[in-house]
Every structure is written in C-alpha cells, then in structure tokens.
Amino acid sequence: MINLIYKTNLRIINPEKLKKYIKKFINILFNKKLKNKLQFNFVFLNNNEIRKFNKKYLNKNRFTDILCFKYDETSCDFLISLEQIKKNAKVFKNKPSKELLLVIAHGLLHFKGMNDDTEYERKKMELLGNEIILKVLSEKL
Numbered sequence: 001m002i003n004l005i006y007k008t009n010l011r012i013i014n015p016e017k018l019k020k021y022i023k024k025f026i027n028i029l030f031n032k033k034l035k036n037k038l039q040f041n042f043v044f045l046n047n048n049e050i051r052k053f054n055k056k057y058l059n060k061n062r063f064t065d066i067l068c069f070k071y072d073e074t075s076c077d078f079l080i081s082l083e084q085i086k087k088n089a090k091v092f093k094n095k096p097s098k099e100l101l102l103v104i105a106h107g108l109l110h111f112k113g114m115n116d117d118t119e120y121e122r123k124k125m126e127l128l129g130n131e132i133i134l135k136v137l138s139e140k141l
Contacts, residue, residue, distance in 0.1 A: 002026075005043045010082040012096045021101060024136045025108055039075040042104070050081040065103045068110045078107045098133065105129040 004015050047063045055061045067079040089099040116122040
C-alpha cells in the first residue's frame with residue numbers, strides 16, 4: 001500500500017501520476033512476494049517541518065530532502081521536503097519533477113538496505129537511482 005500525505009500546499013508532480021511512478025520503482029526494486037506486503041507512507045512537508053524531524057531523530061539541525069523511517073521489512077515512512085526538492089533542483093540543474101523522483105528512488109534504495117556513508121556508496125546509490133529513473137521515464141505510465 002502506498003499513501004501520499006501532503007502537509008504542504010506545494011505540489012511538484014500530480015499525486016496520481018506520482019503514485020504510478022512509485023509503483024514502477026517498487027516493481028523494479030522488489031520481488032513479487034515482498035512488494036505485495038509493502039506499506040509506504042510518503043509524507044510531503046516544508047523545510048521547517050523536516051528540520052524538526054531531522055533534529056529530533058537524527059540530532060541534525062538542518063534541512064534535508066528526505067528522511068526514511070523503516071519500521072520493519074515491509075513498512076516505512078518517507079518524509080520529503082518539497083521545498084528542499086525545488087531548491088536542490090536549481091542547484092543540480094534538474095527539473096523539480098526529476099529531482100523528486102531521484103529522491104524517492106534514493107529513499108527506496110535506503111529502505112532496501114543501501115547506505116551512502118562513503119563516497120563510493122553514495123556514487124553507487126546515485127548511479128542506481130539514475131538507472132531506475134531512466135527506466136521508469138522511458139516507459140509509458
């Protein structure tokens with residue numbers, strides 16, 4: 001089950017379309033047995049809200065684009081700052097929609113157990129995320 005929860009008025013991708021993209025990511029990343037059990041909440045916030053969660057749970061007093069709270073092998077809350085996504089899109093010269101998809105793919109890779117603690121791991125995740133995006137965007141929704 002995929003839930004999109006908006007705590008902000010900002011929208012980057014139409015919610016119905018976004019849900020379809022997320023389902024395609026899940027089809028690529030997870031086996032059939034597991035993907036039918038997954039319960040994901042994607043909660044869209046502004047920078048001030050995500051900063052509060054980042055400070056409270058990770059002791060980092062700063063904005064971020066995504067936080068992942070994995071509860072078990074099938075459920076996770078992904079907190080995403082759409083405000084930060086828009087800022088990052090400008091910095092990385094991406095469209096905000098692509099930046100959002102990259103961040104969601106990144107979050108799903110974290111859920112799968114990948115880390116980006118080292119430069120090597122970060123690059124590996126970035127390459128895999130880009131691969132997933134290219135595959136999904138080349139298919140019809």
